[in-house]
Amino acid sequence: MTGMADAAAPASGTVAVTAYGLGVPLGTGRRVSRWTDAVALDRDPGGRVRASRRLGGPGGTAPPAAETADRAAGRLVGSTLDALGAAPLQSVLATVRCRVEGPAGETAWRAHVVARIETAAGPVLIGSATGDPDALPALEGPPATRPGTPPAGWTDLPIVLAPPVAAMAVGAARLALASRSGRAMRERMAGRRAFHDLSLHDVPVAHPSGGLDDAGAPVTTAALLDAGRLTPPGTPSGRAVWDHDRRALGPAPVTRLELDGPPLPVPEPAVELAWCVEGVQRYDPGGVLRLTCLARVADRWFPAVLRARPLRLLQAARGVAGPRTRTFSEDELESPSLLLPGARGLRERGSGAVESP
Numbered sequence: 001m002t003g004m005a006d007a008a009a010p011a012s013g014t015v016a017v018t019a020y021g022l023g024v025p026l027g028t029g030r031r032v033s034r035w036t037d038a039v040a041l042d043r044d045p046g047g048r049v050r051a052s053r054r055l056g057g058p059g060g061t062a063p064p065a066a067e068t069a070d071r072a073a074g075r076l077v078g079s080t081l082d083a084l085g086a087a088p089l090q091s092v093l094a095t096v097r098c099r100v101e102g103p104a105g106e107t108a109w110r111a112h113v114v115a116r117i118e119t120a121a122g123p124v125l126i127g128s129a130t131g132d133p134d135a136l137p138a139l140e141g142p143p144a145t146r147p148g149t150p151p152a153g154w155t156d157l158p159i160v161l162a163p164p165v166a167a168m169a170v171g172a173a174r175l176a177l178a179s180r181s182g183r184a185m186r187e188r189m190a191g192r193r194a195f196h197d198l199s200l201h202d203v204p205v206a207h208p209s210g211g212l213d214d215a216g217a218p219v220t221t222a223a224l225l226d227a228g229r230l231t232p233p234g235t236p237s238g239r240a241v242w243d244h245d246r247r248a249l250g251p252a253p254v255t256r257l258e259l260d261g262p263p264l265p266v267p268e269p270a271v272e273l274a275w276c277v278e279g280v281q282r283y284d285p286g287g288v289l290r291l292t293c294l295a296r297v298a299d300r301w302f303p304a305v306l307r308a309r310p311l312r313l314l315q316a317a318r319g320v321a322g323p324r325t326r327t328f329s330e331d332e333l334e335s336p337s338l339l340l341p342g343a344r345g346l347r348e349r350g351s352g353a354v355e356s357p
Contacts, residue, residue, distance in 0.1 A: 014041040014101055015055065016242070017065045021073035021094040023081050030081055034074050038066040039244045047216030049242040049249070065107060069096045072133035076113050080139060087141040090116040090123070096133050099207065108208040109133055112254070112328045120146040121294055121303055122277040126164065127328035129256075137326065142275045142294050143301055150271075150295070150302040150356045155343040157297065158318075159354060160272040163325040165293055165306075167333035168276055170200065170259050172289045172310035174331070177224050182311070183233035193228040195315055198261040200225040202236045205256035205332060215240035215249055254328075259335035262319035267339070271354070272296050273304060276329075289313070295356070308352025316340055316351035 019036040038055040056062035076094035084092075096111045114127035119142050130136045161169060176182045202222040207213050209221065219238030223231050240249045273293040284290050288307055295304035306313075320336035327333050340346065343354040 014043065014049075014099060015039070015063050015065060016041060017063070017069045017096075017098045017100070019066070019069035019073040019096040021077035021092075021096075023077035023092040023094075025081065025085075025089050032074060032077050032081075034070055034077075036062075036066050036070045036073075037244075038063055039242075041214065041242055043216070047212040049214040049216075052242055052244045052247075054244065063100065065098050065100050069098055069133075072096045072111065076111060076133060076136060079136070080113055080115055083138055084115055084117065084141050088118040088144070089141075090118055092116075097206070101208075101211065110205060111136060112332065113139070114328060115139060115141075117141050119144070119277070119294065122279070122292070124275045124277055124294070125329050126275065129326045129328040129332045145301060147294060147301045147303045150304070151297050151300055154271055154297055154356075155354075157342050158267045158270045159340040159342060159346070160266065160270045160321065161338040161340060162272055162274045163327045163333065163335050163337060164275050164329070165273045165291065166259070166335050166338040167257075167327045167329060167331060168282075168291055169289065169306075169308075169310060169313055169338070170257055170333055170335065171255070171331040173314045174200070174202070174224060174255065174257060176287070176310045186230045186233045189230045190232040191229055194230055195225050195228045196261065196317060196319065197228045198225050198259065198314065198317060198320075199223070199227055201258045203256045203258050204236075204238050204252075205254055206241050206252040207238060211238075213238040213240045214242040254330070254332055256332040257334070259333065259338070260320065260324075261317065261338075263336070264319040264321050264339055266321040266337070269297055271304070271343070272337075273306060273354075277303075302356055304354055304356050306352065306354050308346070312351050313340070316346060316349065 017038045021034045023032045039052045041049045042051040073094045073096045080092045092115045094113045098109045100107050111133040112129045117124050204219045207219045222236035239252050273295050275294045277292040291306040293304050318339045322337045346352045
């Protein structure tokens with residue numbers, strides 16, 4: 001447990017705990033490191049955080065939630081290392097956050113795990129999220145086989161963006177909707193259906209819904225798209241988080257998004273873009289998203305590069321398919337797979353391009 005000052009946990013108020021676990025495979029063994037930070041937040045009568053103090057440290061008393069979070073982070077790292085033990089795993093990072101509110105000790109949890117795996121095409125990040133640190137969905141890694149060439153006629157097959165790839169595209173679309181031009185478009189086209197029947201919501205991640213954030217603002221879910229209709233621009237309420245080291249309010253460390261749309265059957269055969277390969281450059285000039293992916297038709301794997309303006313890509317989506325899945329890399333996304341026209345159709349409509357190098 002780290003800490004700069006000694007303090008006992010308060011009987012009431014808010015305690016914010018963040019626990020980390022880092023696991024690295026070492027030959028036949030592993031090295032797991034854990035560290036935890038617990039902070040008591042002092043609010044003014046309006047609910048705004050004005051000051052904070054660290055809990056624990058030498059001679060101090062750590063709150064029970066800190067010990068629980070620390071153990072949970074260690075378990076998440078261990079279980080992920082076990083689940084992905086056969087993969088060329090480089091590292092696993094688990095983050096467990098909890099908020100203990102008021103004298104009743106109501107606790108809200110959020111946990112994220114991300115693993116970095118080396119593949120023949122390059123490093124791939126896989127991750128998941130949960131509100132219960134003891135119920136994280138099992139992670140599945142990419143194939144160990146070297147990607148080959150795509151089958152003949154693959155550009156005419158419909159495209160399925162698996163949740164890990166959809167998360168990158170949807171996260172980029174959120175940024176585009178929040179940009180100056182995106183906000184102007186939402187103001188101009190509010191209420192118009194421009195994205196088929198897709199719905200996209202920005203869901204609170206750092207504070208429980210219905211409460212107050214660290215600025216004293218109510219915590220609410222914000223709709224960016226509502227059944228395909230653009231919503232008026234506005235800043236989601238309830239996202240401010242107190243930073244103890246900076247003694248200031250800032251944005252939540254991650255964004256949580258939920259995507260839904262008309263359910264459709266998974267097409268067969270189809271081109272599935274399954275995982276994104278890490279790269280130095282994700283955007284081409286002009287705000288064009290560029291994702292290098294591991295793709296497959298049935299069991300035939302090959303590399304594919306997706307290039308598209310995020311909003312144009314989302315407009316091309318026909319619907320969603322398969323189970324809702326929580327993924328995590330930079331943003332947290334809960335979504336089924338996203339269905340798109342084939343590579344030839346995307347190009348002809350000017351919605352984007354999918355090519356195999």
